């Protein structure tokens with residue numbers, strides 16, 4: 001049987017989940033809020049995802065699943081996050097994280113084992129985190145040590161790990177040699193059912209502020225005998241595998257979380273059109289329209305940035321280490337900022353845990369994970385920093401040209417190149433280069449007209465100035481500046497870089513949108529608003545008066561709302 | 577102290593590597609031992625990227641992104657790079 005195409009799969013999933021606001025929908029906001037209040041996974045939602053066979057999306061097609069393009073995966077998972085982020089993480093994304101490490105480093109048998117577990121509907125927990133070490137993976141203490149007979153014995157604890165109790169298998173990061181070096185850890189794929197139960201002790205569950213239904217547990221390993229066949233790749237390869245694999249998952253996470261803002265916007269617009277104040281709907285207030293329009297722009301920036309980074313994994317070989325940390329940092333900021341701003345639009349209604357807008361507070365709480373989960377935002381900057389001087393020296397505006405398909409989500413990419421992920425981009429970055437080439441193309445094409453063309457020129461000019469200033473500053477970085485103890489001023493450099501990458505993604509997605517049918521994407525309004533927002537964030541002036549553009553964007557948002565369409569790039573019809 | 581067991585670098589490449597490490601650590605080349613693990617020098621993975629790029633630019637070759645994890649001392653790295661350069665048939669700037 002052939003796999004239905006990705007867009008159809010998202011539609012099928014959306015239909016299955018139904019209209020969230022329909023009070024009669026067993027998969028709607030009402031029942032899912034009840035589950036959240038009770039700190040439970042949303043059982044009806046999990047059954048629906050079983051029916052859909054969501055786990056197959058985590059398994060590469062060569063092992064019998066449906067995983068191919070990273071952007072496609074994001075699109076499907078975004079539908080789940082749009083409904084219930086706890087379901088996204090707790091049903092599935094943690095299995096995806098574990099899986100990616102297996103597909104990256106595992107041998108044929110290990111890949112088949114993981115695939116068959118997932119395809120039979122079971123879970124694999126990703127057990128990296130230890131309470132004592134947080135983001136500092138090199139500190140990992142949980143150890144797999146050989147006994148006199150040469151058997152690997154695993155001991156130690158992993159805590160605050162999603163699904164560790166109910167999963168069938170685990171991928172565990174364990175120390176296999178002393179010291180802080182990068183060859184001292186290994187990843188183990190462990191089938192819990194195959195090991196003596198008394199050596200695997202479940203620890204208590206951790207209650208949480210957001211993602212409340214997600215089962216965060218812990219496990220203590222007591223001299224657990226692990227077969228050699230559990231080691232993923234070579235012994236000592238664990239850190240390397242994690243650093244490669246997490247590039248995919250750090251792009252996917254913010255990409256999926258765009259679904260949260262998508263739903264947040266819908267709830268806020270709903271209040272704005274339904275609630276009347278001073279004899280008119282709240283949406284008649286210009287500040288409210290501005291807040292909504294800005295949040296819409298944040299969503300489009302976020303979608304462009306993550307979509308392009310995801311496609312870059314396939315099409316810009318070896319360059320994703322910088323892109324992954326950049327989008328994890330940049331997009332989480334846009335998403336959380338936009339949701340905070342929308343909470344102001346909702347006013348007291350965002351503070352209430354039930355009623356017509358009761359889902360908003362849950363989405364807001366769940367989204368907070370974007371800031372610290374799967375690498376803290378600041379840790380992402382620290383990861384980018386060492387590459388900044390090399391980029392300044394080598395690439396910057398002279399990277400290899402990005403193929404146009406990078407910016408065209410309508411073109412399907414092939415299978416994920418797990419083996420071609422590189423730990424550093426060697427100072428090449430086609431996305432940053434594409435800011436300059438995109439600017440040239442814009443000038444040559446005359447893609448926009450009149451006042452708008454002038455505004456775009458102004459904005460792109462500011463961003464190119466920024467890029468050049470940043471290059472000069474990065475070229476001056478000394479080795480002693482780029483360590484984990486870098487001061488905040490220095491960490492601004494990768495943060496600025498991340499904003500420029502987002503700008504490049506927006507500009508080029510817009511330039512390529514001419515080849516597609518969506519008139520709303522071709523309208524330069526969103527691009528002007530996006531570049532203005534990014535330029536202002538970088539301390540530049542932006543355009544003189546963003547007001548008219550904002551008004552136009554607000555109308556587009558209102559149109560999509562009325563038509564029950566999503567607010568992201570896909571502008572897909574949602575059940576209503 | 578590492579100085580005690582320090583010996584002179586055996587060739588130009590090793591000398592250059594030693595100077596690089598000293599620069600990263602803000603120390604004198606004489607204080608850098610060729611047999612100490614990079615991590616024990618306090619050179620963590622952050623510097624590995626910079627070091628890789630510096631090596632590539634200096635020798636005009638492309639190296640593996642895990643180079644410094646797999647050849648974790650100056651001596652081991654120098655030996656490996658010498659072979660690499662010989663193998664690639666290029667006369668790298670730092671080869672003896």
Ligand SMILES: Cc1cc2nc3c(=O)[nH]c(=O)nc-3n(C[C@H](O)[C@H](O)[C@H](O)COP(=O)(O)OP(=O)(O)OC[C@H]3O[C@@H](n4cnc5c(N)ncnc54)[C@H](O)[C@@H]3O)c2cc1C
Nearest residue numbers: 094126127128129134135160161162211374376378379382
């Ligand atoms: C809902 C949820 C689900 C989770 N699921 C899993 C899972 O499935 N598997 C798993 O292994 N773990 C999981 N975790 C744990 C999660 O991975 C950790 O919480 C995460 O790694 C961050 O650690 P920490 O927040 O304790 O931060 P720490 O690293 O302890 O951070 C403390 C402070 O130091 C700062 N900091 C950290 N590193 C740097 C740096 N390099 N530079 C500058 N500042 C820095 C941080 O920003 C923060 O301010 C989950 C957690 C939650 C809440």
